[in-house]
Structures are given as structure tokens and as C-alpha cells.
Amino acid sequence: MIAHQLTIHEAHGLLKTKQLSSVELTKACLERIRQVEPRVHALVTITDELALRQAQKADERIARGDTHPLTGIPVVIKDNMCTKGILTTCSSQMLANFVPPYDATVVEKLNERGAVIVGKSNMDEFAMGSSTEHSAFFTTHNPWDLNRVPGGSSGGSAVAVASGEVIYALGSDTGGSIRQPAGFCSVTGLKPTYGRVSRYGLVAFASSLDQIGPLTKDVTDCAMVLNAIAGYDSRDSTSVPYPTPDYTQCLTADLKGLSIGVPKEYFVAGMQAEVEKALQAAINKLEELGARIDWEVSLPHTPHALAVYYIIAPSEASANLARYDGVKYGFSYQDTDSVWEALEKTRQFGFGDEVKRRIMLGTYALSAGYYDAYYLKAQKVRTLIRREFDEAFAKFDALVTPTSPTVPFKIGEKVDDPLQMYLSDVCTLPINIAGLPAISIPAGFGDGLPIGMQLIGKPFGEETILRIAYAYEQATEWHKRRLKI
């Protein structure tokens, strides 16, 4: 047994039967972090002392027989979720010294279940980016090829899981920020339905699109983490008061009676041949497992999703990020007597290039004279995109697409070309626009580089996509492939 390679359900079994202690498991992860972190740079903060204290407590809890599936299991939290007393930077100079006075709801829920927090993961600044190259601190490297990006913005979380630094992680997804890095790193990543998981304590980027979700080593783990974090929270007025099922109960090995659509607009120009080949093989596998496949589904507004997203998300971001004024917390420029100069310089030096670009784009789209042509127009097309999905889901239980049109790209390849970078989320961002749940699971390799398959579900239909993902996973070996580093 190599402890750091365990899944949650494997580790839970060993902890419960006292074949492994949480302290041993935590030490194994911390040792692995020491080994690989200098090469992958996944973590902004390593909380080793806290982790060992929490592990000790977890062991006591397990000894008392008070065990939850996540008790004593090491986790990494994306650095845009507030952790009381622990630095929460959003990988930005603006929040480089920010220590939150409270926990995000998801962190509170993990702590109640006896989780062991080993660190906070690197990301694109304020979750704006698809490669972690927009982190103000450093770029995270893809462990499958250290010269390539891990995806983003939850790149640190995906790499921490893929390289065995931790057993699972939390990420956030506004346009693909859990699924695209999960696909690029060959791990499982779920974006729940908007409203399923509380956003309280998640640093806001685009409030109508943001959602927190798990990054794990397999689908069973994903369901277990979703069980822990899903549910209504009175502190987030957009969290829905619906009951939460036990997501591990839907995991069955066959897909009989399910119909799955393949939207052809997701298989278009710019897609790499090896991605297309892997997806075709994966979809054939779903058919073998009993699903009925329709290869001719059409979602004609798909080509408009990129523009809709890059108007709505920056517009919401420009409003959300107006709070960074250098008064109550965060970076503050002091070298002037003018209140206006202080404000402008605080934001000039506190924000990086991509954040500035999006604030400018959003401010433009919301400004007098342009509101109707950009923001309002995008909101109307958003309606059409959602309707199109609703019509498809009247016929299908789920839709399947690639997670990303390409395998992980090289570090530096797209960082100076914002439009090219934006295009790497072309398969994931329509799902946020419509507020749907979607999961990315490993579906093959092209030249040794990971390829992800995305399964999209109906609103609050997480059980169906978890079931499909699980059946596929049980019939394949991709998720078991471990790194050599």
C-alpha cells in the first residue's frame, strides 16, 4: 500500500479497521508534498501543523467510533475559499496577506466531518484563467508533462490530486475551472448544478455562474465529497432548499434504459484528432454498457456561448471586484494624500493583467450606451442557450462531449493571446451559462497526455451523470493510471 495513492473510500476502509491512522496518512501526504511540490508548484500555502493536529483529533474520533467517510482524510482547498485563520489569497497580490475571520460553508462542513486540511491550492488570479499562468505567484505544472499547463483556474487542486499530494480537493467552476483542469490532469471533477452547493465564503468572481465542487481520484470519491458539501445554506440566498440524496446510492455498473445525446457542435474545428478519437471510443463504450446513443443532437446556439460568457462573467466580475478599495482588507496603496489616487493605484498594483482585462471588458459592457448591445443581448442569448438544453433534456438523460478540444497545451503557448486562452473553455462554459451539472472523467490519453470526457446532466440531475461516469470508470482503466514522478 502506498498511502498517498489511496482514494477516499480505500483510505476510509483502512482507517475504520485501524489498519492505518489519519496521522500516518497525513504524514504520507506531507512527505509526498515535500517530494513533488518543487516540481509541480500546486500549493500556495501548506498547513502541515494544522493538518497534523486535525489528524490527531480525527484518530481520536475514529477510536470513539464516530466516523464519517471524510474523517481523517487529507484535503486541499482552492485558495479562493475562506479558511478561518489561514491565508486565503486568490493567488492575487490584492489578497496576498488576507486572513479570513470565518470559514466558507463548505470548509465548515468538511471540518465538522473531521477533514484534515493540508493546504490551499494555486489558481489563476481570482479564478480568471484556464492554465494557472495568471496566478500572481507562480505557474502550476502538469505532472503528466512538466512543460505543460495543468488547466485552470483550479489547476493547483487538480495537480495536488493527480500527483498524490493529497487524497482529494475542492475547486470552483465559473466556466470550466474544475472540469478543464480535471480533464488535463486525468482526475474526476464535478461542477454541481448552480444552487446545489453553498457559495458562502467563496470569493465572488461571477456570482450567477460560480459553483464549488470536488476534484477526486474516482467517481465514488466524487459522490462522497458531494454528499458532504451539498445542501441548502441560509447564508447563500441562491442555494436551493431541495433535499440532497445520498449520491453514492446511484452508482451502478450498467446503463440500461438511459439515453445519451452527442451534441455535434462540440465536435468542431480546432478539435485535436486524438481527442475526437478518444471520445468516439468512450461513447462506444457507453453504448456497450447499455446506453442508447444519439450521435446527431444539435444545440445550434453553442457557437454563441463564448461571447455570452465573456460578456456576462466579466460584467459580474467588474461589479464584484469593485470592493477591492484598499480600505477594509487587502493591498492598499498609501503613498499619496489623494483618496482617488490611492484607489486607482491600489487596484493598479493589486490586480494582474488578466483581472484588469476582465474588469475593463465588464465595465465597458455595462457602461452607458453599450449595456443593451452587450450585456442585455448576452442575457437574452443566455435564455436561448438554456432553452436549447431544456429541449434536449426532454429527450435525453444526459449529454456527452469532450471536456476540452485539446490535450494540455504548453506553458507560455496562449498566455499572451487572451482569445486563444478563452477558447480552451469552449466545451465547458455553456454549462455554467445554463446552470447545469457536469462532470469530467478520464477517458484516455493522446501521446501520454490526458483526455477528459464531459457528461452533462439536467438541473439537479447529478445522480444520473455520476451513474454514467461510474459505469464507464468501472469498465475502463484510465483512472487507475498513476504518474511516474
Added chain:
Amino acid sequence: MKLSHEEVQHIALLARLGLTDAEIDRLREQLSNILENFQILQQVNTSDVPPTAQSIPLQNVTKDDEVAASLPQNQILANAPQREREYFRVKAVLE
């Protein structure tokens, strides 16, 4: 249509975002290029289509007006860049 130097400066002022001349020049190029790509939306007929602001079936979420504990003052002030006694210190707003 390419954004002018003045237009970019005006947007930056609305956002209270300080920018260098080099940044303004770069943003002129990049924003113009991105906005040109957004023109694709003008091809979509949206007459009679209502806008969508969010995707969940909830409206007017309210909660009871109940007194609850708030965070202690010293914890809230702990992150203050400039602080004086129990206050955030700010620069003079009025001349």
C-alpha cells in the same frame, strides 16, 4: 472599429483602475479584438426573448428579521491596512 486611447481611459476611470500608457495601448488592441468577436451575437434574433440573470427557479428570497451574533470587531479590523482605535482609517474625502 478600434477603441481609442480616450475610450480606454474613460472605461478605466469608471472602474477606478490605474493604467500605464503601455497598458492602455495593449488593452486597446486586445479589447477591440475581443469586442469584434462578440459581434457574432448580433446575428441572433432575440426579439421577444426575455433576459436571463440567473438559472435557478427562486425569486425574492427573504429571511426573517432576526437578531444574530456578528463577528467580533477586533477580528474584522485585523485585516485593516490602516486602523485607528476601533475604526478603519481612510484618507480625507472632502477637501
